[in-house]
Amino acid sequence: MRGLRYPFLTLLLLIVCALPTGCGRDGGGRVAPASPPDLLVIGIDSADWNLLDPMIAEGRLPRLAAFRAQSASGRMKTFVPLEKSPLLWASICTGVGPEVHGVASFLGESGRKAPTGSAWYAPAIWDMIGAAGQSTAVSGMWTTYPARPIDGVMVSDYLPYGRERSVPLARLVYPDSLSARVVACRVDPDSLRARDLARFLPPGADVAALEAAYPRQLRNLREFWAADLGYLNVARLLKDVADFDLFFFYLRGPDMMSHSFHHYLKDDPASPRNDPAELAAFREILPLYYDWVDEAVGEVLSWFPPDRQAVILSDHGFFGPRPNGRGTVEHSEWGIFLVRSPLYEAGAVIDRIELLDICPTFLSLLGLPPAKDMPGAILAQGLTDAGRRHVKQMEKHRVPSYMELCPVEGAEAGLDPAVGEEIRKQLRSLGYIN
Template sequence: MRSGTGRWTAVVVAAVLVTGMLAGCGGKEQTETRPLVIVGVDSADWHLWRPMLDEGRLPHLAAFMDQAASGRMKTFYPLEKSPLLWASITTGTTPDVHGVAHFVKGADQKPVRGAAWGAPALWDILGAAGLSTSIVGMWTTYPARPIEGVMVSDYLPYGRSRNKPLENLVYPDSLTEQVVSLRVDPDTISNEQLTRFIDADKMELAESKYGGLLSDLREIWAADLGYLAVHRWLAQETDFDLTFIYLRGPDMVSHKFYAYMVPDKTTQYMQEDEIEIFREIVPRYYEWCDEVLGEILGWFPPDRQVMVVSDHGFHGPRPQGKGTIEHSEWGVCLVRSPLYEAGTEFDYLELLDLCPTILALIGLPPGADMPGSVLAEALTADGETFVRRLEGNRFPSYMPLRPTEGPGGEQDAGVDEELRKQLRSLGYID
């Protein structure tokens, strides 16, 4: 069991009950917590989605938008790295508070580990309120730490050549064997499977001339397929209060392949045949994400609250080079909930508004020390009453729930290098 959080569990549960009672004063408003599914799509951007929606290429998203309030998500500026952004989304705090600032640190580029988290994340807050979370593949979660629910580390795709899985890859450890059996080895993805991204008649040329890019694509997709398989299995086993699905692939394929889609905007030298082979990968990857969204929605009852969100948008190639500079300031946010009007559009919320909004959807008060606010646009009448009361009764601070020393995990130089290799190929580190 988690140490040191016991007395806080009582405090948070009491606060939630009080908030629930306050919210219930009007009679019919929400008095209980309500489960939520989050689908985090790294780097999703309306600039890419709009034309694809118009062309009918994202049918599940289109149908979902009829049931949701949709708008933009304004990320931090200057543009930042995904681990920092997701840690701000999931803790509702700024990077100087949560401390997850980099992929690697020090001259020897040691990957930043789970111990870096200096603020409680959604799963810590929910756990203290007696609610469960499944979180798979989130940045900076190795070693997986004890939570109420299941945490599968983002190290899952690495270290496949080891004869046994890394220690503390999964919490609880009893699920490790099953989880590891569900990860996808990139080498098992056939060329035929890749024809959903690359035209079948170009596959042979792609293989012979651009094998490196093909194996990058295999690696990126395999990681997402593995995370998704774990969630598919978990969703069959348990209904968590918060199911947090995170797809990292869209950002990675964007860093690798967006330039082929807009060859006139890049200074990078590309062969004509190379452009022909790879130019559709990014939109086709989003078509796959759309299928995934359809599948995920099918795992839950139709009235389950669902949020689809990105941590930043994607601008595409810039003269300054690769890495976070390719991100854009505007991501996406869609919310399906009785608190928000279905089929409506709102202007925008800011990245730090996401955590308070997520807590409100679940029925928990935001922390008084969280700088963001609950999304106040597109609310239903009941939603407005509920959010006003929640905002007026914030919990003083969830900071005492910050993770204490978790398991140490294992140091494996080979795994660290695998991770650095992928970050380098995306232009994130030197």
């Protein structure tokens, strides 16, 4: 597969340079590549306007609110029937559905053989832009263990696991030269102090007493936040490694927190789980977690110039418990999507965004055309005049396919069975698997 990179790259560059926005002319009249537009992506798993809007109306989530004012935004329609996050994020990153990319479920629980780790059956955005000479930093994304070679850095989603091992799992990070520094970014859930956790609990709460009374809930809070804090540390590291063309930061914690705590938001006296003391302890924990998410988002945004193109998105929304069970039925079909770019009008509302439109839109923002075998379209609402011209060209010059950039199947990871069980246990506790 790799052998095809060169002809493909040549073809792609010819196409892109034929586009009015793809190349500039220097003073001598020669065609010189314009500096490629960069893109920051912040993924917040399960973020839902139904939770965020009332918080913003109260004056909370100031960084997200400010970013929204600079962006075109709307709600994003995810796949129905509702699906799990690994499948959805792989679809976001490849622009094709699970029947093509093959990421169907957790840990290969499906009839079809799961792709080997991060070598999905379709190329991801980092493979596509890598072929055009653009680099990516991606961390924490689902189904990226073992990390595989890309043009840039891949920090797999297994970083939080296997902390008890004397030697870290192999291939947590590509390139391996960054492994020690990345592993040092990990946060041990037990290292979080009571005064750190207090921000998610009622004012003046006795954290130790709550931890004794509700060990499962506090354990979840510790683990989910520690994982997010670890990936925030990773992002702090990667921002100084290089100026990547695509910087992809992802937080899984909001979805995990939602599965564990969303039911406390709905004051349902019929629920046996909601005894008054328990309800009082955890009623606000999810909005308080989003206050932290807002701080993290603000920090990541602050590393880049204020005119850096940026997208904030989720893969689905969150409805909360329904009578027919837990897991994906708690998801809602409406996620969030915001794009800040000179191609889109600040403050515009986009009312038609579907999940498979996201990858073509990422490519367009990075100055590359989508492929004809991608079912989605570049978002065409809320465009500026320059944006309209650009999107028209990108749609007109779609490449036939990026599929030849599909990664070669990686070596079997030789996953530590104890780590596999640790992950299954966490997914089971969320109702994600049986």
